[in-house]
Amino acid sequence: MSFDELKKYALMLPDEPGVYRFYNNDQQLIYVGKAKSLKKRVSSYFNKPAGHNRKTLRLIDEITSIEYTVANSEFDALLLENNLIKQNQPRYNILLKDDKTFPYLCILNERFPRIISTRKYIPHQGEYFGPYASVVAMKNVLELVRKLYTIRTCALPLTENNINRKKFKVCLEYHIGNCKGPCEYLQTEEDYLKDIDQARIILKGNLSLAEKLFQSQMDEAAVSLQFERAHQFKEKLLALERFQSKSMVVNRALTDIDIITIVSRDDYAYINYLIVKEGSIVFSKTVEVKKYLNEPDEELITYVYLNLRSASGSTNTEVYSNIIVNPLPDGINNTLPKIGDKKKLVSLSLKNAMEMQKERELLRAEKVRKKAEAVIRLQQDLQLANAPMVIECFDNSNIQGTTPVASMVRFANGKPDKKNYRHFNIKTVTGANDFESMREIVFRRYKRLLDEEKPLPDLIVIDGGKGQLSSACEALRLLGLYQQVPIIGIAKKLEEIYYPEDPIPLHINKKSPGLHMLQYLRDEAHRFAITHHRQKRSKKQIDSSLEQLDGIGEKTAAKLLAHFKSVKKINEATLEEIEKIIGHAKAVKLKGLKK
Secondary structure, eight states, X not given: OOHHHHHHHHHTSOXXXXXXXXXXXXXXXXEEXXXXXXXXXXXXXXXXXXXXXXXXXXXHHHOOEEEEXXXXXXXXXXXXXXXXXHHHOOHHHHHTTTTOOOOEEEEESSSSOOEEEESOOOGGGEEEEOOXXXXXXXXXXXXXHHHHSOOOOOOOOOOHHHHHTTOOOOOHHHHTTSOOOGGGTSSOHHXXXXXXXXXXXXXXXXXXHXXXXXXXXXXXXXXXXXHHHHHHHHHHHHHHHHHHHTSOSSOTTOOSEEEEEEEEOSSEEEEEEEEEETTEEEEEEEEEEEOXXXXXXXXXXXXXXXXXXXXXXXXXXXXXXXXXXXXXXXXXXXXXXXXXXXXXXXXXXXXXXXHHHHHHHHHHHHHHHHHHHXXXXXXXXXXXXXXOSEEEEEEEXXXXXXXXXXXXXXXXXXXXXXXXXXXXXXXXXXXXXXXXXXXXXXXXXXHHHHHTTOOOOSEEEEESSHHHHHHHHHHXXXXXXXXXXXXXXXXXXXXXXXXXXXXXXXXXXXXXXXXXXXXHHHHHHHHHHHHHHHHHHHHHHHHHHHHTSTTOOHHHHHHHHHHHSSHHHHHHSOHHHHHHHHOHHHHHHHHXXXX
């Protein structure tokens, strides 16, 4: 999409929280962002671009398409953004953070190991966790770990020799309860490593395991009447719950689940696919499926689900959906939730499918409007009595007079009507004579329409200048159609429009949608003619190379090509295979000549 098209598209986005994704011309994901309002945030990229910094302008220049996922809240959008960035690592999510990489948390390989944040990934330095989507996300996790466990923050070299020599003294962190003083052996290495092991559980994302551990420790302390210790574990549980509440889409008990929903219309279906881990969305994709044979929704959703499941690498065994997904591989259960958190997930997925449906239908309506506008504008530009709803354009093609052919393309309601495109082999003209070739094909085309009593077009366009236009007009005179159908010529270089019997060309405004349609029409006719010319010339060369062989004439060559498709395959065929097509005597001659 162009900049103006992206700007209009952004205005059609919903005024709801969610995540947006920018793609470049190669369909590579280059940026993921979150928004409280998708419409306002994405539109801001395309309004007053001069106000953006250099990096943002570079991003905007590369955007060719936009995708988005609606979320229930801004927190859900933040979670989804983080998950998508971690999984895909889009280039601009890195470059736009001061050209730095994502932050990591690292448990260092040292005695009484510290947990540090870093942007440098050095595998031998320690055990890394992340990367995190942002510094804020990373700091939130690190803050949680430090609230739950007493991990030292100093960089002192706590070797056994240094501690035995009493080289260090406890600091303020010890006195306020954030550290247990391993620098003076007030905490043993064994006890310290237990905290590190539990912190590692949190860093790996196993919040439920940490929760169970704190719960059991709190219960044990309460049973042994250690109420102060029990209260400490209760505070840790509350801190864990507060952290979880900010990163949930739904209940964290809902984990390892696929969600697939479908919204169906007459010609199209819109399908959204989500993957959920511990209540968080880690993958989201919405697709549009065009119906060709009025396929049932159950068939469409199953086909798309199996493809998206494979593409995403999901191994989940639970699938929630709004209609039955069948058949499924063994071991996968399909549920149609009716109430509760499971239903919320299905509703969120369905909401994303409906958003794409609304977006695509608006885009299609906009395209229809633009086509109609271009047709009306062309009528005004050419000063036609009627709107040119059906236009036919002719073009010739030959190279140094060899294999002359021609084409006719037809546009209806501003769109290519490809089933009514036509090729012409020039029959009455010898050599490169574009004028006579144009007269022949125009005459043949409209004589046939008259004979078959079919309707004539609203406008005839000739790809060429005054000479080709005059030849086409002569053909219409012979048929008695001259001045019954408007006809013009369009010259290639200056986009000049010629009318019959008018030596002065018309120049249409270069920005006119009508001229753009004429250019598209002319280019399509040229492409169609060139394609036919190349195919015919290639076939003629192959036929000629075969006919040069003794005993092989035009009809025999045609038989061989029809069966074997190419000269190479004919050369590779056995005598028995060839004689089945052209008989034993000719096959022997053909094989004998190749020795």
